[in-house]
Amino acid sequence: xxxxxxxxxxxxxxxxxxxxxxxxxxxxxxxxxxxxxxxxxxxxxxxxxxxxxxxxxxxxxxxxxxxxxxxxxxxxxxxxxxxxxxxxxxxxxxxxxxxxxxxxxxxxxxxxxxxxxxxx
Amino acid sequence: xxxxxxxxxxxxxxxxxxxxxxxxxxxxxxxxxxxxxxxxxxxxxxxxxxxxxxxxxxxxxxxxxxxxxxxxxxxxxxxxxxxxxxxxxxxxxxxxxxxxxxxxxxxxxxxxxxxxxxxxxxxxxxxxxxxxxxxxxxxxxxxxxxxxxxxxxxxxxxxxxx
Numbered sequence: 001x002x003x004x005x006x007x008x009x010x011x012x013x014x015x016x017x018x019x020x021x022x023x024x025x026x027x028x029x030x031x032x033x034x035x036x037x038x039x040x041x042x043x044x045x046x047x048x049x050x051x052x053x054x055x056x057x058x059x060x061x062x063x064x065x066x067x068x069x070x071x072x073x074x075x076x077x078x079x080x081x082x083x084x085x086x087x088x089x090x091x092x093x094x095x096x097x098x099x100x101x102x103x104x105x106x107x108x109x110x111x112x113x114x115x116x117x118x119x120x
Numbered sequence: 121x122x123x124x125x126x127x128x129x130x131x132x133x134x135x136x137x138x139x140x141x142x143x144x145x146x147x148x149x150x151x152x153x154x155x156x157x158x159x160x161x162x163x164x165x166x167x168x169x170x171x172x173x174x175x176x177x178x179x180x181x182x183x184x185x186x187x188x189x190x191x192x193x194x195x196x197x198x199x200x201x202x203x204x205x206x207x208x209x210x211x212x213x214x215x216x217x218x219x220x221x222x223x224x225x226x227x228x229x230x231x232x233x234x235x236x237x238x239x240x241x242x243x244x245x246x247x248x249x250x251x252x253x254x255x256x257x258x259x260x261x262x263x264x265x266x267x268x269x270x271x272x273x274x275x276x277x278x279x280x281x282x
Binding site: 002003004005006007008012013015016017019020024027028059060061062063064 | 128129134135136137138139141152157160171172173174175176178179180181182183185186187192193195198216
């Protein structure tokens with residue numbers, strides 16, 4: 001076998017993707033705000049907590065509650081956009097096929113991924 | 121001299137994929153040894169969650185591989201890190217509870233050799249043995265004459281789509 005699809009059950013996958021997305025959004029917002037002078041220390045000061053707690057929340061080594069997420073958004077002057085959408089009906093999903101060369105010296109494609117919207 | 125294609129066809133490497141969210145296309149490539157595949161299929165699921173209160177180690181790795189393959193920005197030091205000696209070009213992909221060892225054959229093409237519980241790696245001082253294992257494995261493959269990305273510059277090993 002030349003390829004291996006690493007996957008977990010849909011429930012665990014959904015959680016992993018959601019948590020990772022929230023963390024990425026927080027880190028990206030912080031990176032953007034840091035360019036405008038906002039620091040982790042300043043965020044911690046606004047929230048009345050230690051700077052290390054901000055780091056742990058952003059790193060995922062401290063539990064992030066809805067309230068603490070809201071606090072971080074407030075301290076960074078960000079609005080939170082949250083939606084729950086139904087997956088698209090089967091058969092109507094936009095299908096993507098990507099073929100990527102593995103190296104400059106290889107002529108055969110080495111990854112073929114088909115991405116389908118919704119749970120699978 | 122071997123190529124990625126001959127090594128995958130011969131079973132010495134396997135292309136590792138994950139199901140990316142809708143609308144996200146693969147941007148970086150991941151290959152693994154048979155040992156790494158076994159790690160993903162078996163060993164990983166026995167690692168106990170310690171540092172991440174939200175995600176199990178297998179979920180952490182799924183999220184990391186999704187970020188890597190999907191081309192999301194990766195956090196240097198927290199999600200990927202060059203191991204010493206830097207001239208060996210061995211890197212670790214990191215989650216709070218898991219370490220994955222390997223090397224970049226070229227920018228955005230990582231070859232994973234092995235993985236382990238992060239706590240065990242640190243407690244047992246296993247970084248040296250994993251570096252030596254990865255170097256040995258790279259040499260044994262003779263992939264395109266053994267070329268790899270040297271050094272410790274994060275911009276040399278991963279790019280972010282525009």
